[in-house]
Amino acid sequence: xxxxxxxxxxxxxxxxxxxxxxxxxxxxxxxxxxxxxxxxxxxxxxxxxxxxxxxxxxxxxxxxxxxxxxxxxxxxxxxxxxxxxxxxxxxxxxxxxxxxxxxxxxxxxxxxxxxxxxxxxxxxxxxxxxxxxxxxxxxxxxxxxxxxxxxxxxxxxxxxxxxxxxxxxxxxxxxxxxxxxxxxxxxxxxxxxxxxxxxxxxxxxxxxxxxxxxxxxxxxxxxxxxxxxxxxxxxxxxxxxxxxxxxxxxxxxxxxxxxxxxxxxxxxxxxxxxxxxxxxxxxxx
Amino acid sequence: xxxxxxxxxxxxxxxxxxxxxxxxxxxxxxxxxxxxxxxxxxxxxxxxxxxxxxxxxxxxxxxxxxxxxxxxxxxxxxxxxxxxxxxxxxxxxxxxxxxxxxxxxxxxxxxxxxxxxxxxxxxxxxxxxxxxxxxxxxxxxxxxxxxxxxxxxxxxxxxxxxxxxxxxxxxxxxxxxxxxxxx
Ligand SMILES: Cc1cc2nc3c(=O)[nH]c(=O)nc-3n(C[C@H](O)[C@H](O)[C@H](O)COP(=O)(O)OP(=O)(O)OC[C@H]3O[C@@H](n4cnc5c(N)ncnc54)[C@H](O)[C@@H]3O)c2cc1C
Ligand code: FES
Ligand code: FES
Numbered sequence: 103x104x105x106x107x108x109x110x111x112x113x114x115x116x117x118x119x120x121x122x123x124x125x126x127x128x129x130x131x132x133x134x135x136x137x138x139x140x141x142x143x144x145x146x147x148x149x150x151x152x153x154x155x156x157x158x159x160x161x162x163x164x165x166x167x168x169x170x171x172x173x174x175x176x177x178x179x180x181x182x183x184x185x186x187x188x189x190x191x192x193x194x195x196x197x198x199x200x201x202x203x204x205x206x207x208x209x210x211x212x213x214x215x216x217x218x219x220x221x222x223x224x225x226x227x228x229x230x231x232x233x234x235x236x237x238x239x240x241x242x243x244x245x246x247x248x249x250x251x252x253x254x255x256x257x258x259x260x261x262x263x264x265x266x267x268x269x270x271x272x273x274x275x276x277x278x279x280x281x282x283x284x285x286x287x288x289x290x291x292x293x294x295x296x297x298x299x300x301x302x303x304x305x306x307x308x309x310x311x312x313x314x315x316x317x318x319x320x321x322x323x324x325x326x327x328x329x330x331x332x333x334x335x336x337x338x339x340x341x342x343x344x345x346x347x348x349x350x351x352x353x354x355x356x357x358x359x360x361x362x363x364x365x366x367x368x369x370x371x372x373x374x375x376x377x378x379x380x381x382x383x384x385x386x387x
Numbered sequence: 388x389x390x391x392x393x394x395x396x397x398x399x400x401x402x403x404x405x406x407x408x409x410x411x412x413x414x415x416x417x418x419x420x421x422x423x424x425x426x427x428x429x430x431x432x433x434x435x436x437x438x439x440x441x442x443x444x445x446x447x448x449x450x451x452x453x454x455x456x457x458x459x460x461x462x463x464x465x466x467x468x469x470x471x472x473x474x475x476x477x478x479x480x481x482x483x484x485x486x487x488x489x490x491x492x493x494x495x496x497x498x499x500x501x502x503x504x505x506x507x508x509x510x511x512x513x514x515x516x517x518x519x520x521x522x523x524x525x526x527x528x529x530x531x532x533x534x535x536x537x538x539x540x541x542x543x544x545x546x547x548x549x550x551x552x553x554x555x556x557x558x559x560x561x562x563x564x565x566x567x568x569x570x
Contacts, residue, residue, distance in 0.1 A: 105410035105413060105430070107408065108409045108410070108411050108477065108479075110477070110480065132472075133473055137433055137454075138452075138454065140474070141452040141453065141471065142453070146431060147430060149430070150476075200454065201542025201543075202520070202523075202542050203454065203472075203520075203542040204469070207468045207469070207473070288455060288542065
């Protein structure tokens, strides 16, 4: 068998050109999803465009109002500063992924492009209305995560497009990410929740993972929390927190699979949503 | 670095790519400081497969091929990763260090001795991966506490020891290194 082409571009434009010039070529980032599929015979790439050396894709740029996170930023990069302070929920999510080996290789862009319902960065990205910047042969476009992720492991990323970066707005205030799985390390979530409390605009944003085909917002729970929180004391009463959990549970559309039953997922997300809110704001006495 | 591009690679691709083109069936990898030629490989071969089956380096073990067990841990450009999740041809241009290289340089001799003395080697299948992971964490965080060590080793599975002896071995290395009794 003759060799297939593997491009190791140094820039995004080179990567786009390589994709366009090589029929059937597939993008490879950290390989933590890609290689599992190859190893188990589910993917047989005719050619590969490898992004690991595209320096402009591996960066975290903070402005006063936003963070721009390059698609090839690894979980290890995201778990620490500057995101740990500016986006504690995203950094926390990154630190729960897989193991050190997986966090050293796996990337934000790979998580978005894989679009697994259990993708751990997705609840926070959906909660923050993250924008995805994509570049293809005809130029750039920006779409929201909910526009991009269309179903279980399905996205609107065209075969000739590269996800360049993810843009999220800063929200002053506490954030929390919690997930439920069978043990602490190396867990694919059976339910996950991201809660963002914006103390400036006085709103609460909630993103859910593993409880529907795509990452979800829990809008009713958000509206309820906005009212239930005493914003001056930054606290919430017991009944308010409990109701928040119920509303989150009613927002989801879980399935039963080999990891969990739908009933357990609904129960678990209710518990962790309430806990996440209570970690963000104090319990009112 | 780029190997000759064979005739069946699309001409346009060749022109568009210029730099940084590797052809999947013939390339060179920098393994433990030596350039090793890989010939006749398939694009989908992982670094783990190439190390073991093509280059005769069987230190990294193959157990799960899905990143779950850490028995294939190697250092890629100085960072610990699962070799089963690295496409071998994508490692062209990167520095690969395997347990064989770390052993030959003597960098992990005290880790190996501590594993033996602590009874942390039973069937031994997980040991090379653990040695790489322990080397990695102690190099970055020589005085890492118990929780940090557990976290650093959370990507390595052992079915025999129950981990207690492995953690004991790590503490032993830390004591030796702290007291300067490095060997
Ligand atoms: C043992 C193990 C544990 C894991 N644990 C978790 C976990 O706890 N939580 C979690 O969320 N995930 C987990 N994963 C899944 C995986 O690590 C993540 O989804 C990771 O973010 C994938 O990123 P990657 O860089 O490795 O992508 P790759 O595997 O390189 O690519 C994945 C897909 O994305 C496409 N792609 C990559 N980059 C781009 C880009 N810039 N533009 C367009 N397409 C792109 C590729 O073509 C491919 O289809 C785990 C995986 C393993 C093996
Ligand atoms: S063989 Fe690579 S992690 Fe198990
Ligand atoms: S010693 Fe047997 S698996 Fe660890």
